[in-house]
Amino acid sequence: MRGIFLSLFVHTHLHGGENEYNADTFRHTMQPTSHTLPQNSIVRTEQIDVKQLWDDALVKIELAITPANFKTWFRDTHIISLEDGTLTIGVPSVFVRDWLQDKFQSMILKTLRELTPHVRSIEYAVVQRSDRRNETTKTQTINAALPLEDYYINKSDNLNPKYSFETFVVGSYNALAHAAAKTVADKPGIAYNPLFIYGKTGHGKTHLIQAVGNHVKKSGKKVFYVTSERFAVDYFNSLQSGSANSFKDKYRQYDVLIMDDVQFLASKEKTQEELFHLFNALHDTNKQIVFSSDMHPALLSGLEDRLRSRFAQGMIVDIPAPDSESRAAILRAKAAQNSITLSDDVVEHLAHTIEGNIRELEGALNTIMCQSQLLGRTLTIDEVKAIIKNSSRPRKTLAVGDVVDKVARFFDIEPASIYEKTRRKEVVKPRQIIMYILREDFQVSYPAIGKKMGGRDHTTVIHSCEKIKNDIKTNSELEEEITQVRLLLKWNEPQRP
Numbered sequence: 001m002r003g004i005f006l007s008l009f010v011h012t013h014l015h016g017g018e019n020e021y022n023a024d025t026f027r028h029t030m031q032p033t034s035h036t037l038p039q040n041s042i043v044r045t046e047q048i049d050v051k052q053l054w055d056d057a058l059v060k061i062e063l064a065i066t067p068a069n070f071k072t073w074f075r076d077t078h079i080i081s082l083e084d085g086t087l088t089i090g091v092p093s094v095f096v097r098d099w100l101q102d103k104f105q106s107m108i109l110k111t112l113r114e115l116t117p118h119v120r121s122i123e124y125a126v127v128q129r130s131d132r133r134n135e136t137t138k139t140q141t142i143n144a145a146l147p148l149e150d151y152y153i154n155k156s157d158n159l160n161p162k163y164s165f166e167t168f169v170v171g172s173y174n175a176l177a178h179a180a181a182k183t184v185a186d187k188p189g190i191a192y193n194p195l196f197i198y199g200k201t202g203h204g205k206t207h208l209i210q211a212v213g214n215h216v217k218k219s220g221k222k223v224f225y226v227t228s229e230r231f232a233v234d235y236f237n238s239l240q241s242g243s244a245n246s247f248k249d250k251y252r253q254y255d256v257l258i259m260d261d262v263q264f265l266a267s268k269e270k271t272q273e274e275l276f277h278l279f280n281a282l283h284d285t286n287k288q289i290v291f292s293s294d295m296h297p298a299l300l301s302g303l304e305d306r307l308r309s310r311f312a313q314g315m316i317v318d319i320p321a322p323d324s325e326s327r328a329a330i331l332r333a334k335a336a337q338n339s340i341t342l343s344d345d346v347v348e349h350l351a352h353t354i355e356g357n358i359r360e361l362e363g364a365l366n367t368i369m370c371q372s373q374l375l376g377r378t379l380t381i382d383e384v385k386a387i388i389k390n391s392s393r394p395r396k397t398l399a400v401g402d403v404v405d406k407v408a409r410f411f412d413i414e415p416a417s418i419y420e421k422t423r424r425k426e427v428v429k430p431r432q433i434i435m436y437i438l439r440e441d442f443q444v445s446y447p448a449i450g451k452k453m454g455g456r457d458h459t460t461v462i463h464s465c466e467k468i469k470n471d472i473k474t475n476s477e478l479e480e481e482i483t484q485v486r487l488l489l490k491w492n493e494p495q496r497p
Helices: 050-064 067-073 094-115 129-134 175-186 205-219 228-241 244-252 269-284 305-312 324-337 344-353 358-375 381-392 400-410 415-419 425-440 446-452 458-474 476-490
Strands: 045-048 078-083 086-091 121-126 140-143 195-198 223-227 256-260 288-293 315-318
Touching: 050 067, 050 078, 050 094, 067 094, 067 400, 067 476, 086 094, 094 121, 094 228, 094 358, 094 476, 175 195, 175 205, 175 288, 175 315, 195 205, 205 223, 205 256, 205 288, 223 228, 228 244, 228 256, 228 269, 244 269, 256 269, 269 288, 269 305, 324 344, 324 358, 344 358, 344 381, 358 381, 400 415, 400 425, 400 476, 415 425, 425 446, 425 458, 425 476, 446 458, 458 476
Parallel strands: 086 121, 195 288, 195 315, 223 256, 256 288
Antiparallel strands: 045 140, 078 086
C-alpha cells in the first residue's frame, strides 16, 4: 500500500480577453503542507486558504451577475469551513440562504469547482454580524485521499444514476419534453437530433437530459455529459497544453453527447466555433446530441447564428413551471421514493402554497420529513401549515420608510436621496420602483405616495407607475429586480410608528 497515492490536481480556469480566460484574474492558494507523515502513510495533504478561495470565487461571481444582485446577495457572505468536500458558507439571514440556494446554487458550485476540485457540495449557515468575529480564516488542511470512488457521479461519463426516467415525474407541463427525451433515448441519432430542452432553473431539465444518457448507456453506447462551462474549460486547457487534437478526439468518440446550460457559452467565440465543428462531426456520423438551456436558443444573446441554426434543425421543447396538479404528483412521487406517507390534505396544501420550482417543493418536503423523523410520527395538517408559514415568512404591513430603505439598499444608494429633488439616473429608477410597489402591492393612493415621497405631485406618481408597468413587459432584468425587491420586503420586519 505504500506506493499507492491519490493525486488531486487543481485547475485554475480564468476568463478574459480574446482567449476568453486571463491568467491574472484569479489566484489559487493551494500549497503542500510541511507536515511530516508516517513512512507507511498513503495520505498526501494539501492546504487551502479558504478565505482566499471565497475571495477568488466572489471576483468571478461579481463579473457574471448584475451589481445589484451581487451587492444584495453576496456582500455579507463568507466561508466558515471546508471539511470532507463540503464547503459551509456563512450568510446573514435565512432569507439570503434560501435565495442563494434557489437562484445561485449551481453557479456558486461551478465557480468553486473551477477553482478547486476539493469542493463537492455546499451548505449554508446563518451567522449574525456580531458572530463574524469568530470566523476562521486560517488555512485548512484537506485530506487529499478523499474517497473519490464513493462519489455518486460516475466519473467516466459524469452521469448521476439517480436521474432516470423511472424517477422523473411526468405531468401535463412536461409531457412533451419527456416524450421527446424518451424517443431520443430509444433511438439515439435517428429521431430529434439534436434535442434541445429549455426552461427555468428547477424545472427538471438536468434530470431529463441525464435520464437520456443513463438509459442509452445500458445498451453499451458511449455517453458523455458535460456542462458548457466545463467544455469551455477543457477546450482552453487543450490550447494551453498544445493538445487540441486530443480534445477533438475525446469529444468525437462518444455516441451520445449531452451538454447542459449552453447559455454559458455566450460571447465565447472560440469555444462556440469549436462546438460548431464538433456538432457537425457528430451529427454527420449520426451520433446523438442533447442540449439544455434556460431559454429558447433564439433568445440567447451572444450566440452565433450558425449554432442557433444547428440547434433548430432537430427538436426544441420547453419545460414550463409545473401546475398545481403536477406539483401534487411530484410531491407524492418524491414522498414514495423516500418511503413516507403524505395525507391528501397535506399534499394539496403544499401544492397550492408553494408555487415555485421543483427544488422548492423538495425543500419543503425535506423539512417535513426531518420534523416527522424527529417526532417519530406523521405530522398533522396544522403542523405542516405552521412549518410552511414559518419558512415562507409572509409579508407584514410595512411603513413607507421600510420600502424606501430596502429599495435603496438593493440599488446601493442613500435612502435620503430618494426624497431629494434630483433627476440622477441612479436615483430616478429606484424612486419609480418604490412608487410602483407602494401602489401595486400596498394600494396606497397616488396623492399619498406623492406626499410621502418628498411632496411630489400625484401626476408624477402616476407617470412613474405607468412607466415601470410598461417597462416590465419588455425588460426582463427590471422584472427580476422588482421580484427580488419584493422578496426583500416580504422578509422585512415592520418599523414601529
